[in-house]
Amino acid sequence: MDYDVIVVGARVAGSALATLLGQQGHHVLLLEKAHFPSDTLSTHFFRNHALRVFERIGVLDEVKSVAPPLTTVWNYMDGEVVSEPVETSDEHLRYFLCVRRITLDWILAKRVSREPGVEFRQGAQVKELIRQDGRVTGVRWNESDGTGEASGRVVVGADGFYSTLAKTLEPAYESQIPVHRCMYYTYYQSIEPLEETSFAEHHFIGDSLTYVFPTDANLTLVALSLPISEFQSFRKEPLKRLRAHLDSLPLLAPRLRHAEIAAEVKGSANIPCYQRLPYGPGWALVGDAQQIMDPWSGMGIDHATTHASMLADALHRFLGDAAAWEAAMSDYHTQARQWSEKTYRRTSTYAADLRPMTLAALHRRGLK
Numbered sequence: 146m147d148y149d150v151i152v153v154g155a156r157v158a159g160s161a162l163a164t165l166l167g168q169q170g171h172h173v174l175l176l177e178k179a180h181f182p183s184d185t186l187s188t189h190f191f192r193n194h195a196l197r198v199f200e201r202i203g204v205l206d207e208v209k210s211v212a213p214p215l216t217t218v219w220n221y222m223d224g225e226v227v228s229e230p231v232e233t234s235d236e237h238l239r240y241f242l243c244v245r246r247i248t249l250d251w252i253l254a255k256r257v258s259r260e261p262g263v264e265f266r267q268g269a270q271v272k273e274l275i276r277q278d279g280r281v282t283g284v285r286w287n288e289s290d291g292t293g294e295a296s297g298r299v300v301v302g303a304d305g306f307y308s309t310l311a312k313t314l315e316p317a318y319e320s321q322i323p324v325h326r327c328m329y330y331t332y333y334q335s336i337e338p339l340e341e342t343s344f345a346e347h348h349f350i351g352d353s354l355t356y357v358f359p360t361d362a363n364l365t366l367v368a369l370s371l372p373i374s375e376f377q378s379f380r381k382e383p384l385k386r387l388r389a390h391l392d393s394l395p396l397l398a399p400r401l402r403h404a405e406i407a408a409e410v411k412g413s414a415n416i417p418c419y420q421r422l423p424y425g426p427g428w429a430l431v432g433d434a435q436q437i438m439d440p441w442s443g444m445g446i447d448h449a450t451t452h453a454s455m456l457a458d459a460l461h462r463f464l465g466d467a468a469a470w471e472a473a474m475s476d477y478h479t480q481a482r483q484w485s486e487k488t489y490r491r492t493s494t495y496a497a498d499l500r501p502m503t504l505a506a507l508h509r510r511g512l513k
């Protein structure tokens with residue numbers, strides 16, 4: 146075999162996985178069709194779970210240095226304001242971060258490029274899997290100056306929502322929940338801060354949720370999650386509709402007086418929730434390729450990186466002959482499902498309607 150592991154896709158799941166495997170002494174080929182720096186559709190808010198993985202691969206300080214740490218969660222919920230410090234079990238990680246993917250994914254790509262055991266090919270689009278005796282044993286890819294082919298003991302799809310590996314391998318769905326919401330976002334300059342710039346700000350009004358998160362490059366991300374029923378009318382004039390919505394938020398609208406929109410409005414309306422069987426003979430899936438959640442809860446990066454860390458440890462045991470393939474992968478499967486269960490259930494349940502969640506949050510605080 147040419148490599149221990151071939152990883153397809155080099156954003157939060159793939160770069161983290163390849164770096165961790167390289168750190169553990171394995172020989173890895175990482176293939177990515179994009180060239181970094183490269184953006185992707187995402188509102189890029191993450192918590193201590195992702196931070197822990199960034200710490201493990203040695204990029205926490207760099208990631209933390211590019212955007213303000215958000216140490217307070219500020220929620221406007223149907224007329225009530227609740228402002229609370231970020232609580233986590235990791236004392237040194239009591240903050241959230243919001244780093245644009247063009248910045249975050251490039252930090253990760255630069256990190257994996259420095260890992261001696263990892264060969265990183267950008268601009269390499271995997272087109273086909275190679276199989277032998279029912280087992281995946283390699284990949285074929287296209288790049289600008291031709292085609293490539295390599296074999297590996299394991300091939301991992303970290304290739305996202307449109308995963309080529311998942312399309313080819315057709316793993317069973319363990320859970321599948323239809324699209325309930327759409328999301329639009331843009332970046333602003335010079336929004337007046339609430340009190341400090343370290344607030345992760347949410348405005349819950351009915352079944353809509355608006356996010357205001359200071360991010361890197363002195364920008365503020367402004368995003369809006371809406372029921373999918375609003376998509377057809379919203380998509381016709383997203384900027385006008387977004388502005389009208391922001392103008393209706395009593396504690397945000399006055400602070401936009403001197404603010405300027407610094408980017409086009411982007412959106413997505415096709416993200417369901419699913420969990421796929423994450424492994425089979427010679428292959429595994431990680432990140433959005435194996436589990437996706439409606440972006441309203443902003444948990445994709447935490448889960449993609451944490452699952453990548455779990456998969457790296459399982460593969461390390463398999464590659465070092467400490468566990469058979471089935472035992473190592475079944476551990477990865479169980480661990481990933483147990484770790485994600487609560488968030489997956491909460492995200493998919495409230496994607497259908499955020500209002501019961503808001504009401505319960507107000508009740509818990511004795512506010513309704």
Ligand SMILES: Cc1cc2nc3c(=O)[nH]c(=O)nc-3n(C[C@H](O)[C@H](O)[C@H](O)COP(=O)(O)OP(=O)(O)OC[C@H]3O[C@@H](n4cnc5c(N)ncnc54)[C@H](O)[C@@H]3O)c2cc1C
Nearest residue numbers: 154157158178187188189190271304305432433443445446
């Ligand atoms: C609108 C929106 C808002 C979101 N907001 C948040 C948020 O606030 N917080 C959060 O945590 N999550 C958010 N998410 C989810 C988050 O973006 C994903 O969970 C995360 O990007 C998953 O990472 P990944 O590495 O698995 O996949 P991806 O980021 O999709 O990366 C997959 C990579 O694989 C590459 N690739 C694909 N096919 C091939 C191929 N055949 N050959 C080679 N390379 C290939 C792609 O080019 C890509 O670079 C949001 C998602 C959307 C759509």
